[in-house]
Amino acid sequence: QKEVEQNSGPLSVPEGAIASLNCTYSDRGSQSFFWYRQYSGKSPELIMSIYSNGDKEDGRFTAQLNKASQYVSLLIRDSQPSDSATYLCAVNRENQGGKLIFGQGTELSVKP
Amino acid sequence: NAGVTQTPKFQVLKTGQSMTLQCAQDMNHNSMYWYRQDPGMGLRLIYYSASEGTTDKGEVPNGYNVSRLNKREFSLRLESAAPSQTSVYFCASSVFGTGAYEQYFGPGTRLTVT
Numbered sequence: 355q356k357e358v359e360q361n362s363g364p365l366s367v368p369e370g371a372i373a374s375l376n377c378t379y380s381d382r383g384s385q386s387f388f389w390y391r392q393y394s395g396k397s398p399e400l401i402m403s404i405y406s407n408g409d410k411e412d413g414r415f416t417a418q419l420n421k422a423s424q425y426v427s428l429l430i431r432d433s434q435p436s437d438s439a440t441y442l443c444a445v446n447r448e449n450q451g452g453k454l455i456f457g458q459g460t461e462l463s464v465k466p
Numbered sequence: 467n468a469g470v471t472q473t474p475k476f477q478v479l480k481t482g483q484s485m486t487l488q489c490a491q492d493m494n495h496n497s498m499y500w501y502r503q504d505p506g507m508g509l510r511l512i513y514y515s516a517s518e519g520t521t522d523k524g525e526v527p528n529g530y531n532v533s534r535l536n537k538r539e540f541s542l543r544l545e546s547a548a549p550s551q552t553s554v555y556f557c558a559s560s561v562f563g564t565g566a567y568e569q570y571f572g573p574g575t576r577l578t579v580t
Contacts, residue, residue: 386566397556397571398509405566442509444569451516452497452560452567453524456509 355380358445360457368465373430375460377443380424387419387426388454390442398442402428433464467492470572472557478578479547487542487575489557497560498540499524499569500532502553509556515540547579 360377367373375389386405390398404410404417404426416429426445430437443457470491479485491498500512511524515534529551531543540559544551554576560569 388566388568397574400568400570403566403568446567452562452569453499453511453514454567454569458506458508 356457357381357455358443358457360441360443360460362458363461364463365460366463366465367433369433369435371433371464373433373437373462373464375428375430375441375443375462376425377427377457378425379443379445379455381445381447382421382424383448384421384424384445385448386446387417388444388446389415389417389426389428390444392440392442392459394439430462433462435464435466438462438464469493470557470559470570472555472572472575474575475573476576478580479544480580481548483547484543484545485547486544487555487557487577488539489541489572490539491557491559491570491572492538493559493561493570494537495559495561495570496537497567498534499558499560500530500540500542501556501558502526502551503556503574504553512542512555547577549579551577552579553577 389402392398402417410417414431418427440459442459444454473488499514501509513532518537557572558569560567
């Protein structure tokens, strides 16, 4: 079992819809969770971090964390074609300092 | 602030050649990291440096060496390049933000070994 798993996609949604990206992790000692966006040919860009159970909202983005079920999700409201990218989930485990374990990424395509 | 910078942006090597990838950050971050990214494999940690003067192996360290030259700079060296090292290499640095370490990435180096 991979430590951090994401559906590889591609996930296709129409413009204006809600895109839902999911991530599960295997280590119950994981403490903090991150979502990165990566456009083709570019470097990963941090868009959300979350470390408490529940929801965290930032503009059109909402991160949701459920430690009991070991999953973290990212919702993108009012999806735009410019949101088309690969979204990487990353997990920081306990006592690992700043080291992150990344999932494979989910490719999102937003169709006009 | 330039953030995290990497040089070169592109490089082509022949098998057996050596080279050093350079990384620098101007955000006063303590920790720095080197990753490689391959299709279908995601981002894999090669080496990291928790603070100036320390380095540790990550998931895929074989064939690489690193030097944390000072707080700003963290270099990655390929002593004898192999085709399996063809990849995109990213450097990152991190700071402990509001309750979590947050990593920020450089633009990457695209390396081809023939």
